Amino acid sequence: xxKPWYRHFWxxxxxxxxxxxxxxSAITAWLAGAPPALVVDEFVPVAMAVERDQARDRHxxxxxxxxxxxxxxxxxDGQDLVVTLDxxxxxxxxxxxxxxxxxxxxxAATLERRGAxxxxxxxxxxxxxYVQLGAGSGADEWRxxxxxxxGQDTLELAADR
Numbered sequence: 502x503x504k505p506w507y508r509h510f511w512x513x514x515x516x517x518x519x520x521x522x523x524x525x526s527a528i529t530a531w532l533a534g535a536p537p538a539l540v541v542d543e544f545v546p547v548a549m550a551v552e553r554d555q556a557r558d559r560h561x562x563x564x565x566x567x568x569x570x571x572x573x574x575x576x577x578d579g580q581d582l583v584v585t586l587d588x589x590x591x592x593x594x595x596x597x598x599x600x601x602x603x604x605x606x607x608x609a610a611t612l613e614r615r616g617a618x619x620x621x622x623x624x625x626x627x628x629x630x631y632v633q634l635g636a637g638s639g640a641d642e643w644r645x646x647x648x649x650x651x652g653q654d655t656l657e658l659a660a661d662r
Contacts, residue, residue, distance in 0.1 A: 557635065561643035561660035564588055568634055568645050568658040575625060584612055584619040584634065589643075591636035594619050598649070599631040627651050634658055 506512055566588040573581035584594060593611050600606035606628070612619035628651060635644040645658035 557642050557644040558646070558660060561645055564643060564660075566643060566645060566660050570632070570634075570647075570649075570656040570658065572623075572654045576622070579622040579624050582610070582612065582621050582623050585617065586619065589636070590614070594634055594636045596621065596623070597633040597635075598623060598626070599633065601629060601631065632656060632658065 566586065568587070569585045571583045571585075573583060582596070584596075586594070591614075593613055596610045596612055598608040598610075606626075608624050608626075610621045610623050612621035630649045632647045632649050633644055634646075635642065643660075645660060647656050647658045649656050
């Protein structure tokens, strides 16, 4: 009496690479399905190339803006932040904390003016973040940028000239 088909070596010798290829293709399709958003900045097309839009940065430099960020008391839901801004006094500031690789970890906060300073609360984090501080709309748009390292309590932001 002959063996059933699934007990023959040559059946599995032929089917195993096919099944492995199908499995590898499914895994590759799953990994390629949701690419991470790694670039968070403003870019404009220039001819056939794409360049970073630095108009807001140049406007901040023209205004002579400087900012000092100080992280304060840690709470369960975040950490207090106080910003001292030299050179302008808008009613509020927009703060963006951008994670270097994971868009799901990006955070934004509105800092309200309290006298000569701006205050707000940001989420707690123990990773490197890119900081973007700005205010205004239209012709008044400007932006200051910097990098906040883990464990750092203060950060100086100045516009590049």
